[in-house]
Amino acid sequence: MSKTDAEVPAEVSRIARRVWIHTLEATDAETDQYLDAALRDRSSATQAALDAFLRPHAIAVVGASADPNTIAGLLFGNLVDSHFGGVVLPVNKKHPTVQGIAAYPDLVSCPVVPDLVIVCVPASAVPGVVAQAGALGVKAVCVISAGFAETGADGAALQASLVQEAQARGVRLVGPNCTGVLSGTADARFNATFSRAVPPPGRTSLLSQSGAIGLAVLEAAEIRCLGIGGFVSVGNSSDVASNDLLLYWGQDPAIDLILLYLEEIQDPRWFIRIARWVGRRVPIVAVKAGRTEAGRRAAASHTAALSGGDVAVDALLHQAGVIRAESIEDMLDLATMLSSQRRFRGRRVAILTNGGGPGILAADACETNGLVVPELTELTMGRLRSLLPPEASASNPVDMIASATAQQYGQAVRVLGAAPEIDALIVMFNTPLITRSCDVATELIAARAELSRDVPLVTVFMNREGPPPALREAGIPSFAFPENAARALGRSIAWEDRRGRRAGRVLRPDVDAHRIGPLVAAAGRRASDGWLTAVDAQALLDQYGIAVARAVCVRTPGEAEAAQSELGCTVAVKVAAAIHKSDVGGLRLGVTTPAAAAEAVLAIRADLESAGLSGAATEFLVQEQIESGQEMIVGVNRDPLLGSLVMVGLGGTLVELLGDVAVRIAPLTDCDIEDMLQSLKSYRLLTGYRGAPALDVDALRQMLHRVSALVDDLPEIAEMDLNPVFVLQKGAVAADVRIRFADHPSSP
């Protein structure tokens, strides 16, 4: 739960309290300025706190062990071996030395006060250590020990007391139940984890909510020569959590890329804002586990993480500008690509290969991933032909055939890298016969150094030996299969495209906050099973300027007659209750006379009774029938963890079957809304499809802004359906409305 949200009192301010992020009529520049300032404040506080974890001068390990077959022994050994520039202080009650280093019986006895204390003692002893550290003025404690919230109620209580102790003494905590902290930047290098792998230092940082995944990624990073500048295993995230580290690394000039393994997204509103802000400078790649029901069950039993529905998570990550990796391997591929070059400017790829089949697979993989494999100009092909034997193919993919030499690779890369029709190169070296991989690597490294332009060079070594280490050490990304290369390249370019776009802004309708409060309270009292009456629902929408077809609520055939005359147009007569009307005979369309309206009420009553729904047959709506325009749907569902999801899509009875919908988390910016509409297959139905007149898409946009404001103001709205919404040549009108309040409104 966001601290900011919690600080603000309830009632009317429910609406006012969110205005601070809406910035009302602010311009884009003003919005950016406002957020910049807010985030910069938060960032400098975070930096002071996290420097102690990631750039300490003295590290104490409480519980440091001489036995390398224990976690505490392994971790301490790693720390000693990591050539930490500061002081390492083993703390051990029983032994005067640990792994050959003089040890201290407790923190108080240490010759200097450590900046960072790593705790490896049994759970029950941890609060004592934290208290001692706090008393000495230590600001950063990383608790490796397990046995806290992940084990059940007793553990959760122990963790709560630990956090309380830490807060009381101004100590920040990483963990408990974690694998430690590692730094590999130029100004701070140490390994206080129990990983057996030693990834090279570098400019990529990693946060993991799972110890095992963290260790697996560090091992893979070592194999891939992926330089790691920072790693924090947040364990149970009792204090320091993903948003803190995003902010820290996002402002750290030593870090160029942030990798996240998440099981839950804590404080999602801040996550979106921080990630957007950080993402302007560095790419963020996240694996979010718990995509499926089975995965969420598993996550709940792992770290008691509560994972939102995956549609909501997907929307959130998209809105936050985070690149969502499909798997750990996908994350590693993206990291290999994104850490290797600074720019991904265009989609036109040249493929260079020594085998035809692999070239075809690479071309397929490029096009599948949104890349283009263009024809080369005559000039480029001529230059290639002068290098290659006549049997080679100088068209793209350029197939130098199996006899290709290392020198030919180097020369062809120079030609293609200089070709203005090409933005990026994928170079494949398949099973070598005579030419050696390492010679090709040498030539590629030399050729790349000479390339005058900023052209990504990506390699695929589809053979037993895999990519030569020299290549990876030189920062040229290499993959085992062309699909991985093309996929990572395509997504990196897509990220660069998106980064250039503005974040957009939230537009709010003028709403009289003082009228909303009482209206909501009264509507809630009159609601049945949470469902608002038709009249209350319509009144609420009115306040937000959301157009609903004119309607009169009636109880008798006589009232229906009068209502039809009053409206004076073709009407629909329907049951007022929020049920699936058309499935149970609760709807009559095309009613043109007062008498027919009365008859319709009687007929609906009869149908509902035979459907066993006579309880619903008390109130009816006589409503203006919209007879033109395109049927769309606008809906809202509240994810208990991530907030209100706003959905727009093709409406009518087809909506469930065809699923042509787009979803984002409220509040929506104008860019979100544009993005949603453009992603719909049915969008073209709105813009003048096959000679039909163009419809008022702008009215639909406005409706989405207003719905977003409504559900963002009123977290008690658990569910809302405007289906259908008719988008007309002028305006957009909801013809049917259902709103449900949750029993216990809560903000995310």
Added chain:
Amino acid sequence: MSKTDAEVPAEVSRIARRVWIHTLEATDAETDQYLDAALRDRSSATQAALDAFLRPHAIAVVGASADPNTIAGLLFGNLVDSHFGGVVLPVNKKHPTVQGIAAYPDLVSCPVVPDLVIVCVPASAVPGVVAQAGALGVKAVCVISAGFAETGADGAALQASLVQEAQARGVRLVGPNCTGVLSGTADARFNATFSRAVPPPGRTSLLSQSGAIGLAVLEAAEIRCLGIGGFVSVGNSSDVASNDLLLYWGQDPAIDLILLYLEEIQDPRWFIRIARWVGRRVPIVAVKAGRTEAGRRAAASHTAALSGGDVAVDALLHQAGVIRAESIEDMLDLATMLSSQRRFRGRRVAILTNGGGPGILAADACETNGLVVPELTELTMGRLRSLLPPEASASNPVDMIASATAQQYGQAVRVLGAAPEIDALIVMFNTPLITRSCDVATELIAARAELSRDVPLVTVFMNREGPPPALREAGIPSFAFPENAARALGRSIAWEDRRGRRAGRVLRPDVDAHRIGPLVAAAGRRASDGWLTAVDAQALLDQYGIAVARAVCVRTPGEAEAAQSELGCTVAVKVAAAIHKSDVGGLRLGVTTPAAAAEAVLAIRADLESAGLSGAATEFLVQEQIESGQEMIVGVNRDPLLGSLVMVGLGGTLVELLGDVAVRIAPLTDCDIEDMLQSLKSYRLLTGYRGAPALDVDALRQMLHRVSALVDDLPEIAEMDLNPVFVLQKGAVAADVRIRFADHPSSP
């Protein structure tokens, strides 16, 4: 082009000639019998021919070289090293010994006549070698040499003369432009390729249309301990091609799994039948390259392969029961899985892990791939709890936590393997701390041997060392990431499910073949730009019993008046020409009087003229307007290589936007049709959606059978649209029909 098709004379027999595969009113059993017999005949001929390639007794290598840095030297060295049980005969004009073995100056001088001759001499010398081999009675020649059809017109001519020479002498050819042949069965073991990798012998066979891909797969097979029983690089497929090898391996008791890398599908009608037949015994996994436009361009320049459109290829592989791999890595994963166990019975998976995060990812991956991660019974959980520490989680995924020992792995596998609620196990071993991978492997091998039931056991070793070799040698599949394991397992189970189903049969309408010929000829003469007149199109559909809304063709307002009276119902008036009527004002609906019909003709004329289409404004249809039912579309497109594609989907103007369609290659079986309909999101609109009456789906099925017969009989149909087709409560009627003949009808 199918030889069978080419053997039959033209004209009326165009229809008769395909009857042999339709087997008219045959029962399923009769169809199966018929195909069985036909395929068995072809299979025994193939077997005799291919035994010489894959089970030879004496192999000569013409052009065998002493230099291991040449292809000929590498290949000959491999052959010598492969402990071939028969005789190896190097043939070299200049040297009396090659790599220490006595050589012969030519084939005639060899002491025995080889069964198999491998040719590594320059292209121009190859026809002479084949002639000499043929004269000696050699039946099998594998041409490694390049410089044939892949290089252009001269090479194609040389290849044609080579094939002619071989056919004249009864010699079968593998290649040219290939990497050789390898066998690794119990009765035949040799390596006549220039691969540097030596995969273990085994029961998986591989065919590759690309040398480089073939070599890459052999290398990967060695690393994965995937046993290879047979490998043929078909190169330019001048003679022996994929269908031959499918048949051969499909009947080879030494082979359990067939892998294909294809750039084109030769003789697609036979491919479907052979693959279906073979697929009853062994799984076939194919990578088909050239999925995209860029890939097809690359394929055309590689081996001059002509690849059909990917939608057609996808339909074909689906109908053939072939598992389509997305990539080489996907094929290797599937091979790892399918080669490891004989049965994949059910979808309920237990996950066993020593890390929580990896367990969540595995659960996600299972559910994403159609697998189920069920709750365990109390009994099973109780047994697990008795083995594991209290901090472990006994629910599925079972998280034994980082302290899990090898023994605990073994014990937990025994418990889960015996649990009746579980069909398969995924066992993950993440970064080891104290427990060693090899000990876990030993315990898993032992536990698996004791499992009484046939439960697939799949492992994931997500750590730096990767899976212990012992595990792979024991035939327990192992993957680096849970996603790969779950995906391969899910697809293997899906394949097993599909294998159980019947192939289905082709139902044909009674058609008077003698009337069709003249009708087609006359319609073709009257067609404009290939488009049939409305009257001819309707007449053709009539012959096949495909219902079209009643219509009268008129030229004047007066004729339209008369036509409306004659039809005596609400009519549509529309331009007869095969254009997109509704886009240009060529359609008037809801015409209820003779006078209105006349007016409609005038109005359409005016609209067409203002759209610049006055040429089309000469003939009009006055047609019964269908006012109920669901609009669907039935369409046909002819792929020049793979045949006629029949499409069915949601109709009306939404079809292009929503793309809810299913496609198969004609002729369609009843199973194909069922499969297509069930795959549509809109299918539920036909079966009584939300209280609507159920529609006559069977009439739509019949229409698809009839359309399939029509386009299968008449390959001149390049394109056909029945859009919309109204599926009614009784019957199904096409309301608009367009048929286009190709200029030069050809059969695939």
